[in-house]
Amino acid sequence: MTENLQLTQLVDACRWIGAKGWAPATGGNMSVRQDAQFCWLSESGKDKGSLTEQDFLQVEIATNRAPSGRKPSAETGLHTLIYRLFPDANAVLHVHTVNATVLSRLVKTAELKISGFEMQKSLTGQTTHLDTLAIAVFDNDQDIDALASRIAHYAQERPLNYGFLLRGHGLTCWGRDVAEARRHLEGLEFLFECEMRLRQLERV
């Protein structure tokens, strides 16, 4: 394995995600970039809270192929899309939190708009609660190639930063390294929780 590969940090992040209850019943998948050509992705169907380094498979970013012949995540095509779209993205985390799953169904539009929260500043580049953060929400699809092409199309038209929601499914987010991807995940999840509670209290 490559020396700078952040697999140890990713395994730690997966345990943290599992402990939070954000990857129930084998849901979720996680990866790190090796270089421009390859990334390492969680094997399909495993409990993501108890992965070891051996549970990650090398995958070719351009083709989604795993040279080992083992089966990488069913959502491999979304991870590799992110690595192709964003050369600075080096870690991708996909989770099935209750807040992401429910809130993405409450939002009937293409974006979840968030404003007024100090914790927006947990996302790289955000400097004030006064800005409006737009998180893209895509209809879920079992055809990952079709879903990936809808996401790619969106990214051509509008900024796609930090992560996106899959309606009724979960959150996929990324960062320049595992630490930043974790911060984005924790920050977004906190914002989703706040938004959910506000909507419940305000009955929006």
Ligand SMILES: CSC[C@@H](O)[C@@H](O)C(=O)COP(=O)(O)O
């Ligand atoms: C528990 S079913 C969830 C899967 O369909 C999928 O959405 C998921 O996140 C995990 O798939 P995996 O192939 O293990 O990476």
Ligand SMILES: [Zn+2]
């Ligand atoms: Zn999923």
